[in-house]
Amino acid sequence: MxxxxxxxxxxxxxxxxxxxxxxxxxxxxxxxxxxxxxxxxxxxxxxxxxxxxxxxxxxxxxxxxxxxxxxxxxxxxxxxxxxxxxxxxxxxxxxxxxxxxxxxxxxxxxxxxxxxxxxxxxxxxxxxxxxxxxxxxxxxxxxxxxxxxxxxxxxxxxxxxxxxxxxxxxxxxxxxxxxxxxxxxxxxxxxxxxxxxxxxxxxxxxxxxxxxxxxxxxxxxxxxxxxxxxxxxxxxxxxxxxxxxxxxxxxxxxxxxxxxxxxxxxxxxxxxxxxxxxxxxxxxxxxxxxxxxxxxxxxxxxxxxxxxxxxxxxxxxxxxxxxxxxxxxxxxxxxASRKTPTAVLVALVDDNSRAQANEVAKLLRQRNIASEVHHKAQNFGKQIRAAERKGIPYVWFYDPKNPDKHELKDIRTGTQLAVDLYTWELPIADSKIHVSLL
Amino acid sequence: MxxxxxxxxxxxxxxxxxxxxxxxxxxxxxxxxxxxxxxxxxxxxxxxxxxxxxxxxxxxxxxxxxxxxxxxxxxxxxxxxxxxxxxxxxxxxxxxxxxxxxxxxxxxxxxxxxxxxxxxxxxxxxxxxxxxxxxxxxxxxxxxxxxxxxxxxxxxxxxxxxxxxxxxxxxxxxxxxxxxxxxxxxxxxxxxxxxxxxxxxxxxxxxxxxxxxxxxxxxxxxxxxxxxxxxxxxxxxxxxxxxxxxxxxxxxxxxxxxxxxxxxxxxxxxxxxxxxxxxxxxxxxxxxxxxxxxxxxxxxxxxxxxxxxxxxxxxxxxxxxxxxxxxxxxxxxxxASRKTPTAVLVALVDDNSRAQANEVAKLLRQRNIASEVHHKAQNFGKQIRAAERKGIPYVWFYDPKNPDKHELKDIRTGTQLAVDLYTWELPIADSKIHVSLL
Structure with a gap:
């Protein structure tokens, strides 16, 4: 065309x-x-x-x-x-x-x-x-x-x-x-x-x-x-x-x-x-x-x-x-504080655990946290950079071998901490997109 | 035309x-x-x-x-x-x-x-x-x-x-x-x-x-x-x-x-x-x-x-x-549960107290409660019916002679109670319009 x-x-x-x-x-x-x-x-x-x-x-x-x-x-x-x-x-x-x-x-x-x-x-x-x-x-x-x-x-x-x-x-x-x-x-x-x-x-x-x-x-x-x-x-x-x-x-x-x-x-x-x-x-x-x-x-x-x-x-x-x-x-x-409504990008750890990744995103959405799973099982550096480019504040890591183990990385500070899948809440400041005048 | x-x-x-x-x-x-x-x-x-x-x-x-x-x-x-x-x-x-x-x-x-x-x-x-x-x-x-x-x-x-x-x-x-x-x-x-x-x-x-x-x-x-x-x-x-x-x-x-x-x-x-x-x-x-x-x-x-x-x-x-x-x-x-975003209609008690009515609505809005003042100092029956027709759940009455005295009527139950202008909060159930299938 x-x-x-x-x-x-x-x-x-x-x-x-x-x-x-x-x-x-x-x-x-x-x-x-x-x-x-x-x-x-x-x-x-x-x-x-x-x-x-x-x-x-x-x-x-x-x-x-x-x-x-x-x-x-x-x-x-x-x-x-x-x-x-x-x-x-x-x-x-x-x-x-x-x-x-x-x-x-x-x-x-x-x-x-x-x-x-x-x-x-x-x-x-x-x-x-x-x-x-x-x-x-x-x-x-x-x-x-x-x-x-x-x-x-x-x-x-x-x-x-x-x-x-x-x-x-x-x-x-x-x-x-x-x-x-x-x-x-x-x-x-x-x-x-x-x-x-x-x-x-x-x-x-x-x-x-x-x-x-x-x-x-x-x-x-x-x-x-x-x-x-x-x-x-x-x-x-x-x-x-x-x-x-x-x-x-x-x-x-x-x-x-x-x-x-x-x-x-x-x-x-x-x-x-x-x-x-x-x-x-x-x-x-x-x-x-x-x-x-x-x-x-x-x-x-x-x-x-x-x-x-x-x-x-x-x-x-x-x-x-x-x-x-x-x-x-x-x-x-x-x-805008980010380029997408997504607040949490769930990293896709490997191709075989996509169902687990989808389950994480689903549980987050049930608590009204906008989430999506990364589309490809790339190395974590690439997945983190993808979140950065879109301004997504958090990347979520699950462990395919241990369903109770979860970690969350704050892209802006670089901090990565253990979190609980069933209780973690998005900070109110990150729940909405902010727009500022430069 | x-x-x-x-x-x-x-x-x-x-x-x-x-x-x-x-x-x-x-x-x-x-x-x-x-x-x-x-x-x-x-x-x-x-x-x-x-x-x-x-x-x-x-x-x-x-x-x-x-x-x-x-x-x-x-x-x-x-x-x-x-x-x-x-x-x-x-x-x-x-x-x-x-x-x-x-x-x-x-x-x-x-x-x-x-x-x-x-x-x-x-x-x-x-x-x-x-x-x-x-x-x-x-x-x-x-x-x-x-x-x-x-x-x-x-x-x-x-x-x-x-x-x-x-x-x-x-x-x-x-x-x-x-x-x-x-x-x-x-x-x-x-x-x-x-x-x-x-x-x-x-x-x-x-x-x-x-x-x-x-x-x-x-x-x-x-x-x-x-x-x-x-x-x-x-x-x-x-x-x-x-x-x-x-x-x-x-x-x-x-x-x-x-x-x-x-x-x-x-x-x-x-x-x-x-x-x-x-x-x-x-x-x-x-x-x-x-x-x-x-x-x-x-x-x-x-x-x-x-x-x-x-x-x-x-x-x-x-x-x-x-x-x-x-x-x-x-x-x-x-x-829809109501025909307007307004949650509170402030009754206009008389023409001389319009500034007071506007002040009530202003204070409610500061607490994110959608409010408007009735357009005319009609008798209260007419003002209440106007709220009813629009499905506005609450009518607010102030007292032009006593700025501390306020009453609120719930149109659906008919109950009218004394309220405090500075602290009253809209029940969460009334904060949004609901739509039902008949």
Whole structure:
């Protein structure tokens, strides 16, 4: 068979990398479940009109059957978790219990040009809460808490979460007499990428906003505080209207609720491009990897799962797992304590005693100790090196002539000691794989 | 938005069903990891030529970019776990440690006509071991052991595993002077589906085999034993050649190795349609669901990850997870002990004490107890009913006027007792969700 090439944009991790990805997924899931979020996994495909109604600027992959490829495609792969989730809630509303809290850790696909931080196939890990009629502001503080606690447990570079409230921006722009507040939002949102001068230029030239007004938009966007002091700074502009005041009160509530946590900022430049956000918005970055853009974002939306009869406000946040792991794998910054789940390699002493070796492994497994028998009766040096290469911490030696005699070698220290087959327990520190950031 | 329709063949589970699927996936993973299998997750797409070279009879989904849909598709979604795994091993051989043991729990897609047990999007859970040069026969016994132990722990109807060895069939057919042994294999493999008369008819009419010879093929296929007694029954035919004897010895070894386990049969009708199997083959069925066909199958292959320089023999087995769960969900035979990970619902006593309620939940979470605060300060009856509907076992009441006073209601017994906020521990029986078969 001809040598296969990698497919650009479709990352594929090596076994030790996949083990690390699985470690991340497990940690993320555990954090979400601790807060009462349950799993959901909508199908991977959506009808074309669902994808187009919310993602006309996304690069959608259409699906055609090979034996039917002239027929027009009726559905495609989803490009995020939110569109299928909103469709699922709409479709199954009668069978859901509200407020509905779900996590969704799944792959999504986009036919984009691949580049660092952009993939054609990638994992996202989302949580959302959707309520009927109203959803208390306390959830706007709960979501960042979940995320901040989670990232403090993950082996990743310093993570900072930036929070804003769209009502502040919209109210402020209204007070300034700006008509197209949505267009202004989108321009100011680019501050980090294009810089202050370019933002000013676009506001003035593209939207016809006066120099002085544009400067005030920029001054607002420059406010960034690690506590609620943003509040007085915005008040100092001297504006007041219902929307602005509501947004300020909400953001203050969120920041006050999170005052016990580090790495969280009120950042008034954050707007999030997507139009469906209506209040609190989140973005984040990883120290040293700011070039990737936001690795975890979200916000509050009033009525994403549309219904004429009842409001379904929600709030959600999405972790770009592949975006985080891709560069860390590339730079070899993540290391697992071993390359396999196996904790004990049972040495195969000779070919005739394989049944005895299997019996040792079986007894260890009955005590929940992940074990395997070496595949070949090689000399012990080779068997020990095989364990070393896989990072397996222990090698077990039995004696074919004396079934009561067992010895265990700790590969890391080199110590080899007599052990009892029926009572030896794996040290807790070795029961799980650890991942560290280098 | 118009009412969305379900997409036929793309199953989508409700939250409580997804919780059960997740329970199954976790149990499967744990079993695989206990035997030293690590996770692997190749990309979801393969170049068209890879898919076609091994699955020309499969209904493949091609991928086209929406903005580029006139271009001929270059890749499609994988239709099983084996093709991407073989391609991955071939592509990354230099970076793998052999024998390489991996599990792969992933979705696959086929554009087939949907029917019971056949889906267009479905989960499979595979394990494979691939070795360099040779792979000991003991692995042919280890894989069924893993599967049998796993199914004995899963809440499913009685599971039986049927084992055969292709060498027996090929050797036997050779001894009978049948030329096209592969075609005979494929016909005999249909015994369960089409019956003995039809098998005879096809062997005689399609392959031109004599009546007496065809009858012997059928007599072989009818041998089914729960121990190694198949051995003498085959020997009684009076045939002998290297292939036949090798197959008999291998199957005898496997059956003898599994003699401590129930629900395992040597079944000489099993052939498995796929051409790449060369020795041991597995099939299985679930009592009462025989109509689904095999829910877990696999076998040994000599050189699936092709290489001219070195042989890479392997053995694998695949669990059709969606095929198992689909009918059980439809018949509502699986029940989870609760519909959410939440173990404690903290009642919201009044709107002013939400911070106190959040603090209770926070302290419980610090002791790894999944908790959430009820979203609304409704009367306690309503809050208790909300917990009941979700199957949350405990409701916590705090006293806004006395921060030291806490009470806990066990929803199932109705008992309400004073508890200490800082020391109460969740009973171990309630720490995980249980799934039972009804």
């Amino acid at each position: 001809a040598k296969r090439k990698k497919l650009s944009g479709f990352p594929e991790w090596l076994p030790e990398e996949k083990l690390i990805e699985q470690f991340f997924i497990d940690k993320i899931r555990a954090s979400f479940e601790l807060y009462g979020f349950g799993p959901l996994e909508p199908r991977s495909v959506e009808p074309l009109e669902v994808l187009l109604s919310k993602g006309d600027d996304k690069e959608i992959y259409l699906l055609n059957r090979l034996n039917d490829s002239n027929k027009k495609a009726e559905f495609g792969l989803h490009f995020d978790m939110t569109v299928p989730f909103a469709r699922f809630v709409e479709q199954n509303r009668g069978q859901l219990l509200f407020p509905y809290k779900r996590y969704q850790i799944q792959k999504a696909w986009r036919g984009e040009r691949p580049q660092e931080g952009r993939y054609r196939e990638f994992y996202q890990a989302d949580i959302d809460i959707i309520a009927e009629n109203e959803l208390d502001i306390s959830y706007d503080a709960e979501l960042p808490r979940i995320i901040l606690e989670l990232f403090s447990k993950l082996p990743v570079p310093k993570f900072t979460l930036k929070i804003n409230n769209r009502k502040i921006l919209s109210g402020f722009y209204q007070a300034l007499g700006i008509k197209d507040t949505a267009a202004s939002l989108r321009i100011v949102d680019k501050l980090d990428k294009i810089g202050a001068d370019k933002v000013l230029e676009l506001l003035i030239n593209d939207l016809g906003i006066e120099q002085k007004t544009a400067q005030q938009c920029l001054n607002l966007a420059k406010i960034k505080t690690s506590d609620s002091s943003f509040y007085e700074k915005v008040k100092a502009f001297g504006f007041s209207n219902e929307l602005l005041n509501e947004g300020l009160a909400e953001l203050k509530f969120v920041m006050d609720s999170l005052s016990d946590l580090e790495n969280v900022y009120a950042d008034l430049s954050i707007a999030r491009g997507l139009d469906y956000y209506t209040g609190t918005v989140f973005e984040s970055e990883m120290l040293g990897y700011e070039r990737l853009g936001s690795i975890c974002s979200g916000g509050r939306y009033d009525n994403l799962a549309a219904d004429n009869k009842i409001k379904l406000p929600g709030i959600g946040i999405s972790i770009g797992l592949t975006r985080i792991l891709g560069p860390l794998f590339k730079e070899k910054r993540l290391e | 118009a009412k969305r329709k379900k997409l036929s063949g793309f199953p989508e589970w409700l939250p409580e069903e997804k919780l059960i699927e997740q329970f199954f996936i976790d149990k499967i993973r744990a079993s695989f990891e206990l035997y030293g299998f690590g996770p692997l997750e190749p990309r979801s797409v393969e170049p068209l030529e890879v898919l076609l070279s091994k699955g020309d009879d499969k209904e493949i989904y091609l991928l086209n970019r929406l903005n580029d849909s006139n271009k001929k598709a270059e890749f499609g979604l994988h239709f099983d776990m084996t093709v991407p795994f073989a391609r991955f091993v071939e592509q990354n051989r230099g970076q793998l440690l052999f024998p390489y043991k991996r599990y792969q729990i992933q979705k696959a897609w086929r554009g087939e006509r949907p029917q019971e047990g056949r889906y267009r999007e479905f989960y499979q859970a595979d394990i494979d071991i691939i070795a360099e040069n040779e792979l000991d026969i003991s692995y042919d016994a280890e894989l069924p052991r893993i599967i049998l132990e796993l199914f004995s722990k899963l809440p499913v109807p009685k599971f039986t595993l049927k084992i055969n060895n292709r060498k027996i069939l090929s050797g036997f057919y050779q001894a009978l002077g049948i030329k096209d042994t592969a075609a005979s294999l494929r016909i005999v493999d249909k015994l369960d589906k089409i019956g003995a008369d039809k098998v005879l008819e096809l062997l005689i009419n399609d392959l031109g085999i004599e009546q007496k010879t065809a009858q012997q093929c059928l007599n072989l296929a009818k041998i089914k034993t729960s121990d190694s007694s198949f051995y003498e029954k085959v020997k009684a035919f009076g045939f002998s050649n290297e292939l036949l004897n090798e197959g008999l010895a291998e199957l005898k070894f496997v059956m003898d190795s599994l003699s401590d386990l129930e629900n395992v049969y040597a079944d000489l009708s099993i052939a498995r349609g796929l051409d790449y199997y060369t020795g041991t083959v597995f099939e299985s069925e679930m009592l009462g669901y025989e109509r689904l066909g095999s829910i877990c199958s696999g076998g040994r292959y000599d050189n699936l990850a092709a290489d001219n320089k070195i042989k890479l023999p392997g053995i694998g087995i695949s669990i059709g997870l969606t095929r198992i769960l689909g009918p059980l969900f439809k018949e509502k035979r699986l029940e």
